[in-house]
Amino acid sequence: MLKLILKEEDPTEGEVFVNGYELSKMSRKEIPLLRRSLGVVFQDFRLLPNKTVYENVEFAMQITEALPKEIRRQVPMALALVGLSKKAKAYPNQLSGGEQQRVALARALVNNPALLIADEPTGNLDPETSWEIMKLLAEVNYRGTTVIVATHEKSIVDAMKKRVIAIDRGVIVRDQEKGQYEDEVKNHQIHY
Amino acid sequence: MKLRTTKYIIKEGFVNTYRNVLMSLASMGVVSASLIILGFFLVVTTNIEHNTRFLKEQPEMQVFCNPNMDEHQVGMLQWTISRDDRIESFEMVDKAAAFEKAKEMLGEDKEILEGLDESIMPVSFIIKLKNSRDYEEVVEKFKEYPGVDSVQYSQKAIDFVNKILRILQIGSSALIIILSAIAVFIISNTIKLTVFARRREINIMKYIGATDWFIRWPFIVEGIIIGLVGAFVSFAIIYIVYSVGGSGIKDGMAMLELVNMGDMSFQLISTFCMLGAFVGALGSVISIQKYLRV
Numbered sequence: 001m002l003k004l005i006l007k008e009e010d011p012t013e014g015e016v017f018v019n020g021y022e023l024s025k026m027s028r029k030e031i032p033l034l035r036r037s038l039g040v041v042f043q044d045f046r047l048l049p050n051k052t053v054y055e056n057v058e059f060a061m062q063i064t065e066a067l068p069k070e071i072r073r074q075v076p077m078a079l080a081l082v083g084l085s086k087k088a089k090a091y092p093n094q095l096s097g098g099e100q101q102r103v104a105l106a107r108a109l110v111n112n113p114a115l116l117i118a119d120e121p122t123g124n125l126d127p128e129t130s131w132e133i134m135k136l137l138a139e140v141n142y143r144g145t146t147v148i149v150a151t152h153e154k155s156i157v158d159a160m161k162k163r164v165i166a167i168d169r170g171v172i173v174r175d176q177e178k179g180q181y182e183d184e185v186k187n188h189q190i191h192y
Numbered sequence: 193m194k195l196r197t198t199k200y201i202i203k204e205g206f207v208n209t210y211r212n213v214l215m216s217l218a219s220m221g222v223v224s225a226s227l228i229i230l231g232f233f234l235v236v237t238t239n240i241e242h243n244t245r246f247l248k249e250q251p252e253m254q255v256f257c258n259p260n261m262d263e264h265q266v267g268m269l270q271w272t273i274s275r276d277d278r279i280e281s282f283e284m285v286d287k288a289a290a291f292e293k294a295k296e297m298l299g300e301d302k303e304i305l306e307g308l309d310e311s312i313m314p315v316s317f318i319i320k321l322k323n324s325r326d327y328e329e330v331v332e333k334f335k336e337y338p339g340v341d342s343v344q345y346s347q348k349a350i351d352f353v354n355k356i357l358r359i360l361q362i363g364s365s366a367l368i369i370i371l372s373a374i375a376v377f378i379i380s381n382t383i384k385l386t387v388f389a390r391r392r393e394i395n396i397m398k399y400i401g402a403t404d405w406f407i408r409w410p411f412i413v414e415g416i417i418i419g420l421v422g423a424f425v426s427f428a429i430i431y432i433v434y435s436v437g438g439s440g441i442k443d444g445m446a447m448l449e450l451v452n453m454g455d456m457s458f459q460l461i462s463t464f465c466m467l468g469a470f471v472g473a474l475g476s477v478i479s480i481q482k483y484l485r486v
Contacts, residue, residue, distance in 0.1 A: 006399065035401030046396045050211070063402040065194050107400070 005117060006040065007031050019115060036064055039108030039145075043120035045100045047092040047107075053079070054088040057107045064111060078106040082136060098129030105136060109145075116140060118149045122156060134160060197406070205413025212386045216418055219382040223422025223471065224429070226371040227464050231430040233364040234460060235451075241357060242451045253331060253345035256316045259287075261339045266315050269337065273317055276333075278326040283318045287311060314341060372471055379475030383415060391483045404484045411476040419472025423464035430460065 003009045004016050007023050016023040019037045026034065047056050057078055061071045079085045082102035092100055101121060108116055118137060122130035134149075134156055141147045141162075151157065157164060166174040209216045255273075257266060273282050285293070291310035298304060321330060327345070335343050387394070397407050431453060438450050 029403075032398075032401045032403045032406075035399065038401075040399060042399075046399060048393055048396055050393070059397075060400050062197070062200055063397070063400060063406050065197050068196060 005038070007034060032063070036111060037113060037115070039111070039113035039116040041101065041104050041108050041116070041118040041121045043123035045092070045097075045104045045124075047100055047103055049092055052089050052091055053084060053095070053103050056092070056103055057110050060107045060110050066111075074110050078110040081109065081139075082106045096129070097125050098132060101125060101129075101133050102136065105133070105140075109140060114146060116145050116147045118147065120151055121149065122151065122153060127155070130156065131159075201406075201409040202413055204410035205417060208386070208410055209414045209417045212389075215382055215386050216414070219379050219418045219472070219475075220422045220425065222378045222382070223375055223419055223468050224426035226375040226471075227423060227426035227468065228429055230364070230367060230371050230467075231426060231460060231464065233360075233367055234463070235430065235434060235456065237357075237360045237364055238456055238459075239451050240360060243449055252318060252320055253327075253334075253343055254285075254316050254318050255334045255337075255343050256314045256341045258339050258341050259312055259314045261315065265339050269339065270317070272337070273319060273334075276330070278322060278330055280320045280322045282320065285316045285318065287313045287315055290314065290316065368467070372467060375471045376475050376478070379415065379418065379472060380479040383411065383476050384479035387411070387479050387483060394480070394483045398484070407484065408477065408480055411480050412473045415472030415474070415476030416469045417472070419468030419470070420465055422472075423461070423468035427457075427461050427464050431457070 004011055004023070005018050007016075007026060010024065018034060021030070021034050021037075023034070048059065051059060054075060057075045058071055061074060066074075076085065076088075079088055082105050084099060084102055084106065087095065087099065092103065095103065101124075105121075116137070121133055121137070125133065130153070137147050137149060138160065149156075164174065164176050165172060255269075257269060261269075270282075270284060273279060287310040290313035294313065319330070321327065331343050331345055334340055394407055434453050438453070441450070
């Protein structure tokens with residue numbers, strides 16, 4: 001489903017609306033605009049290995065042709081938010097998994113998206129760092145960004161006490177405020 | 193595109209060229225090898241054109257009068273020639289001069305001419321035309337002039353030289369196309385290797401929302417850098433080889449007049465740079481295309 005939101009794949013039927021874009025009517029040229037309006041965090045971080053932490057976050061702003069002044073203001077702010085100001089000059093392979101995911105989060109947030117999508121953000125992390133990431137996501141949510149997390153980690157879902165949408169083979173089977181993890185098969189999980 | 197983006201793209205292009213220094217060197221080698229072959233052809237063509245230029249610029253013919261023509265008739269002919277405005281200049285070869293020349297040409301066999309005097313020799317005019325286009329008309333005119341025995345001219349030689357030049361020109365044009373195609377193919381393959389190594393990176397960039405051109409441009413810059421360096425290297429090699437080897441050839445053949453390298457430099461370097469940059473950029477675009485479809 002996250003692939004549909006990013007227009008990596010097209011739906012076999014029906015329509016997808018994201019941030020006011022109607023995806024089925026979108027041309028290839030407009031896809032970058034859609035993706036810029038979203039912040040995305042992936043399970044495997046997807047940082048650019050040849051760039052430092054700072055440059056990775058900066059890159060998300062460079063592609064939008066933001067003003068250098070704006071970049072110099074926003075990037076340190078985003079890094080401070082995830083608590084990585086001190087590691088700005090490090091390269092991704094010098095960081096732990098949790099730190100890398102925080103860089104990815106900073107990159108996703110630097111353009112102030114209205115919607116933040118996290119695809120198994122804790123999938124590659126140990127429970128403690130997972131929890132740190134989730135706290136950050138909660139913080140982001142608190143500041144007014146919609147956050148969608150796809151996960152099948154029971155402990156996280158239970159601890160967050162947020163709205164839970166359970167999907168089984170492409171069908172929404174449950175939509176519940178302050179939900180818990182239940183066994184009718186996990187959260188967003190369709191494309192396997 | 194905004195200035196800061198341009199700056200970013202150029203910087204990124206240079207950084208990438210440097211980062212993949214071995215690949216870049218390999219591509220530069222391919223570009224300069226192709227350009228050297230091409231440059232060799234261009235230099236040879238230019239030299240042949242230069243050495244046969246006089247045939248085009250100063251078309252010559254020689255009009256021979258009947259030896260029995262009297263001085264008055266010769267004077268009439270001379271007057272006619274001098275009045276023809278298609279003729280650049282002319283030179284009269286009188287009987288005495290023709291006799292001397294004949295003796296000279298016969299060399300040791302000059303006793304054949306013994307007992308004869310210069311009166312058997314014809315008076316002739318060596319005529320230079322302004323324009324080779326008028327050749328046939330002028331030849332026809334003087335052939336029919338009363339008292340003229342024959343008109344000799346070098347039309348065949350001119351045709352021959354022109355034919356060779358045309359073949360060389362077509363040959364070098366074909367060569368440009370073939371070599372460019374080969375260079376594009378090899379460069380796109382070389383860059384494909386670096387692109388392949390960086391496909392994940394390209395993928396990530398696309399996911400964050402970079403446009404195709406934002407990703408493509410640094411690769412194009414990289415291709416252009418490779419092309420330009422290749423162009424300069426091949427120019428330097430041709431320059432040195434021509435300067436050293438050219439004088440050797442010149443000593444061997446006295447008649448040959450070599451074109452000064454300085455006169456060709458601009459033409460060569462500009463051709464090389466344009467081709468190199470074009471080939472490099474095209475190679476980049478081709479090789480990256482596949483990975484942009486995310």
